[in-house]
Amino acid sequence: MTKEFGLNDIVEMKKSHPCGTNSWKIIRMGADIRIKCEGCAHSVMLPRNEFAKKMKKVIVEADTE
Numbered sequence: 001m002t003k004e005f006g007l008n009d010i011v012e013m014k015k016s017h018p019c020g021t022n023s024w025k026i027i028r029m030g031a032d033i034r035i036k037c038e039g040c041a042h043s044v045m046l047p048r049n050e051f052a053k054k055m056k057k058v059i060v061e062a063d064t065e
């Protein structure tokens with residue numbers, strides 16, 4: 001089963017951020033995915049396949065109809 005994720009979703013990663021928060025918002029989708037830490041607003045860019053590997057689950061799915 002493939003993990004589904006989309007723009008503005010809040011996701012949990014396998015490893016939490018050093019600030020202690022493990023809640024990230026997807027702020028950019030493309031070949032690279034940019035996520036922003038909900039705790040300290042630090043943002044990280046990852047290649048899509050690497051992101052998919054490091055993501056644990058989607059916590060909140062954004063409304064994107």
Ligand SMILES: [Zn+2]
Nearest residue numbers: 017019037040
């Ligand atoms: Zn953080």
